[in-house]
Amino acid sequence: MSLLLSMGGKSVLLIEKSPTIGGSLSCFSRGGISFDTGFHFTGGFHQGGILSDMLSLLGIRDMIEPVFLPCSAQNQFVFESHARSFEHPCGMDNITRAFKGYFPAQTGAIDRYFQLVRSVCQRTPSLNLRENVIAPPNLDEDYISLDSVLKELTSDPLLAGLLSGYAMCYGVRPAEVSFANHARMVSSFYESVAFVRHGGDGFINAFREEFRRRTVEIRCSTWITELADIRDSRVGRFVLSSGEEVQADNCVLTIHPQEILRLLPEGHYSRAFASRINAFEPSLGLFSLFAVVKPGQVDPFPDASIVSLFPDTDMNRLLDPAYQGQPALVVVKPPAHGGGKGISIVEPSFAGQVQAWQESRRGARPEGYQAYKRARVEAIKEHLFGCFPEYRDRLDFLDAGSMLTYKEYLCSPDGSAYGVKQKMGQFNLVGKLPLHNLFAAGQSALLPGVIGAMMSSLIVGRNLLGKEQYGQLLDRNLCH
Numbered sequence: 001m002s003l004l005l006s007m008g009g010k011s012v013l014l015i016e017k018s019p020t021i022g023g024s025l026s027c028f029s030r031g032g033i034s035f036d037t038g039f040h041f042t043g044g045f046h047q048g049g050i051l052s053d054m055l056s057l058l059g060i061r062d063m064i065e066p067v068f069l070p071c072s073a074q075n076q077f078v079f080e081s082h083a084r085s086f087e088h089p090c091g092m093d094n095i096t097r098a099f100k101g102y103f104p105a106q107t108g109a110i111d112r113y114f115q116l117v118r119s120v121c122q123r124t125p126s127l128n129l130r131e132n133v134i135a136p137p138n139l140d141e142d143y144i145s146l147d148s149v150l151k152e153l154t155s156d157p158l159l160a161g162l163l164s165g166y167a168m169c170y171g172v173r174p175a176e177v178s179f180a181n182h183a184r185m186v187s188s189f190y191e192s193v194a195f196v197r198h199g200g201d202g203f204i205n206a207f208r209e210e211f212r213r214r215t216v217e218i219r220c221s222t223w224i225t226e227l228a229d230i231r232d233s234r235v236g237r238f239v240l241s242s243g244e245e246v247q248a249d250n251c252v253l254t255i256h257p258q259e260i261l262r263l264l265p266e267g268h269y270s271r272a273f274a275s276r277i278n279a280f281e282p283s284l285g286l287f288s289l290f291a292v293v294k295p296g297q298v299d300p301f302p303d304a305s306i307v308s309l310f311p312d313t314d315m316n317r318l319l320d321p322a323y324q325g326q327p328a329l330v331v332v333k334p335p336a337h338g339g340g341k342g343i344s345i346v347e348p349s350f351a352g353q354v355q356a357w358q359e360s361r362r363g364a365r366p367e368g369y370q371a372y373k374r375a376r377v378e379a380i381k382e383h384l385f386g387c388f389p390e391y392r393d394r395l396d397f398l399d400a401g402s403m404l405t406y407k408e409y410l411c412s413p414d415g416s417a418y419g420v421k422q423k424m425g426q427f428n429l430v431g432k433l434p435l436h437n438l439f440a441a442g443q444s445a446l447l448p449g450v451i452g453a454m455m456s457s458l459i460v461g462r463n464l465l466g467k468e469q470y471g472q473l474l475d476r477n478l479c480h
Helices: 002-007 052-058 092-102 106-121 146-153 157-170 179-191 200-214 259-265 271-278 351-356 369-388 403-409 448-466 467-477
Strands: 013-018 025-028 035-038 066-068 075-079 083-085 195-197 217-220 224-228 237-240 249-252 285-293 306-310 328-332 341-350 395-401 438-440
Touching: 002 200, 002 438, 002 448, 035 341, 052 448, 052 467, 075 106, 083 092, 083 249, 092 106, 092 157, 092 179, 106 146, 106 179, 146 157, 146 179, 157 179, 157 306, 179 448, 195 200, 217 259, 249 259, 249 448, 259 271, 285 369, 285 403, 328 395, 341 369, 351 369, 351 403, 369 395, 395 403, 438 448, 448 467
Parallel strands: 013 217, 075 306, 249 438
Antiparallel strands: 025 035, 066 195, 075 083, 224 237, 285 341, 285 395, 306 328, 328 341
16 A cells, blocks of 8 residues: 555555564564464466556566465365365366366366356456456355355365365355355465465565655554544544654555544444444464474475365364364465475464453463463374374474464454454445545455455555556556
8 A cells, every 4th residue: 555655656654553564474583494474375476366466566576476386286175074185286277177086076066166256256347457446346246155155056065165175264154255255365376376485574575675765654663543633524633652743635544443443533433333343253363383394304295385184174164263173274384485494384263262361461471371372282283293194203393373472463453364254245344434534454454365455455545546547557567
């Protein structure tokens, strides 16, 4: 958002509550090994892909180096209940063929599923930047759940699990997410999956460099504490945590919707608006374990870059906060960008699991929390070793993080991985707010993740710049 507005000739101040910009894109190091905090891999980097186009529009595509997964064995879905493993090739045509090979009796269902995914994406103009359209239309598929579509297509639970497995990448149960939003989120993964050289820091460094070139002003460890001098439903002054007061024509808030509600003064929003925000539920969070292959040891599975372990085929169960069984795991091994190759092992987590310690702080957590964390670490290790016993004596485990860890490091109200849960029929907070020079964007606004957050910024930024000026940026950076 900051870069887009600066490209459009606006004077931009970027305010970041954390000590550094980047949020969950940031990397951290343990024992000289670099790990991603929240960004692990992405889709959309292929030629003509939505992420590639967005970065090209911003003029930084060549600064960011994707590392594609060319071999289908590098991305695997493992269903432990059926002792079945499925390779996930890149390219929708390749995936369709592969899945038909796995399920020869279900070819009609597989063809229909991918036809529906393609149809939704073709009818969503915001997935094609060249359309210069503000927002996606409401499709019939926006009012039909992924779960209902899968039940209509197939009675095979294993195929349904395979087609809904990427729900782990947006954190909503198939019964709650619309088929349209599922299609919009997973289509980029179907076409290509890529790591990024230097992880999420690869994005941050590219933005930093371009910010310096365009003189975007950045203030870290700073946030807005008060909206002042409100007249005619417009904010006149923004009071910062430093005590400084800033005047601005417009302010785009990419913070959590609940934080936006806390910031708005009473009397400047309706009861219905507050009820809508308070009804938003957090998406799932992550409990993460960070490991590295011990010195002198060799990774027994060097080509398995992303392995998703599902104890059950029913994603509704696995992503239900009330679920008491063994959780799913995703094992991620990006290319080395540091002193070694780190391994991130992530497990779905939910706010209720750490509710008792919400008010505690890092470095002063009570013993109950420490016991919870130790138990989760051991359970994740045993789950991993049960599937891959070859790892048992070959890994050093360097650190672990719960939802509370993410909450504190990312200045998040709940530590969720994907902001608010993107439920079917939900009216998200995006665009103009009750105070008319305030706008909402971010991963809670439209779709989660890097692609969703950036897409929301382009939609809101186009509104602020105007269709003509935004179109000129498209013509200059993307269409020629």
